[in-house]
Amino acid sequence: MPHLGVQLLVQDRHVVMDNGILQVTLSNPDGIVTGIRYSGIDNLLEVQNDESNRGYWDLVWNTAGTTGIFDVIKGRSFKVIVETEEQVEVSFTRTWDSSQEGKLVPLNIDKRFVMLRGSSGFYSYAIYEHLKEWPGFNLGETRIAFKLRKDKFHYMIAADNRQRYMPLPDDRLPPRGQPLAYPEAVQLVNPVEPDFKGEVDDKYQYSIENKDNKVHGWICMDPAVGFWQITPSDEFRSGGPVKQNLTSHVGPTTLVMFLSAHYSGEDLVPKIGAGEAWKKVFGPVFMYFNSVMDGDDPLSLWEDAKLQMLIEVQSWPYGFPASEDYQKSDQRGNVSGRLLVRDRFVSDDYTPANGAYVGLALPGDVGSWQRECKDYQFWNRADEGGYFSINNVRTGDYNLYAWVPGVIGDYRYDVSITITSGCDIEMGDLVYEPPRDGPTLWEIGIPDRSAEEFYVPDPNPKYINKLYVNHPDRFRQYGLWERYAELYPDGDLVYTVGVSDYRKDWFYAQVTRKKDDNTYQRTTWQIKFNLDKVDHNGIYKLRVALASATVSELQVRINDPKAKPLFSSGLIGKDNSIARHGIHGLYWLYGIDVPGARLVEGDNAVFLTQPRSISPFQGIMYDYIRLEGPPSSSSNSPETSF
Incomplete structure (x- = not known):
């Protein structure tokens, strides 16, 4: 059957794009996706929600010293950019002027939606622009969110090994759900489906690194329909390939994350200065829909979505976007x-x-x-x-x-x-030429910017997400930070080089210790090691790579736990990876000079103290630790460092 051309219907309050496979309705001039009709379902989006709370671009912004303002981006003017049988591209723009200072983010925003002939989906992208003469601001987050129908979409897939039937949004609300240590984590005490009783639901358990965050979404089992979010390129995302972002979560909600401070903190909030011209294109990203015949396996929709993702990746950069700001x-x-x-x-x-x-x-x-x-x-x-x-x-x-x-x-x-x-x-x-002063005397861990190789405990049986039982991502269970005090009730971790095994004996995070009166105390970990001989005049080097830090400090002492620290990092990190089941946040690398005079022949110890202790989520994750001996005199030639 030949594909129909793309048709555009412009009404007073709505704009409809239709290519015979699906029909997408957008509010006019807001540019909010209010309806997606596909495969016999009149609307895939949550019809019980207000039209402005179905499919939308949003952002969080602030000026120095103010709290973040959440803004669902509503266009003020609508324009048809392309209208042919092959392609429809529409634009919803919001321009800024000084009368909006303090009320709206100082950006011109152009949201675009594109539908192509024969395509089982639609694309969206946006151009954000800040002019030199405008005031500065911080952009904490920007994304696209889709709220799907909760009566239809119950099965979520973020990866081959991360897929499951999901609780209902009602299960998270009191009295069915009980918030835990922070509002995103909820224990399901009386869910609608008894199978979920006792489980923990937390959207951060479904985060994915940018490099792997290319397709995720939901399946409706009856009729069998898939709603998929495909991001073919990371070029417009911040923080590089291992920066983590949210995907899909209970709602049923599907997110397209462009900018966020998750797993990094303030460092990954763009700060656009007064007098700074800035422009960026986010996207295009693809919303893809598929279906199977009655009797076919609905899970085959995921296999098809992955194939479509590969097609989109291979098609990047796209040839169709009409904006000159998007380079072909x-x-x-x-x-x-x-x-x-x-x-x-x-x-x-x-x-x-x-x-x-x-x-x-x-x-x-x-x-x-x-x-x-x-x-x-x-x-x-x-x-x-x-x-x-x-x-x-x-x-x-x-x-x-x-x-x-x-x-x-x-x-x-x-x-x-x-x-x-x-x-x-x-x-x-x-x-x-990586940092190196001398030969390796001992090392702990694998230098891979993650704490994944260390000991990740089983969760408290009260706080299980069944998906992560016997799963390689076991670190995504809730409450693992509390297991430290249970495993080390009387004293802190002691690791003996040559005897201990970091996979079993090095806890994945150096967290604070919870006391009986619900206060928290500092922790000091100890690495014991033996040296046959010591060059008392030489300089040894302790290299410490951290995979994460949250409002923490690393102090290093050698052989005397009460001495003044040989090294302190100062207060570092706001990546919150401990609370958000992240196993890593930002990477930190320290090279610490250890005078040979501080070491002895025989038994030595390194004391690693994290003294900041107001909350359970303060702490550091180690990536890798290495002690190097002094360079021998034969290796004293000048080095080139990169």
């Missing part, structure tokens, strides 16, 4: 090369940076990409030989950054790279 393939450029690692105390050879994450982001300091949140980033992974190619990069100036799983630290190519339309830049061989 021929306007972009490519960068390729090879990354090698030389760690001279491991080997004199140059080893390929197998699986390295290599990316282009705004010029900045080493590792600054993980806090960069105003511009675009482009990432790819190197192959086994360390070869990488980063294609379809928007024009502009970038630094090339990289980090290698299994190797500490961050690489940056020191010369900025200018991408011009159609360029193919071949970087040749690049060499990363």
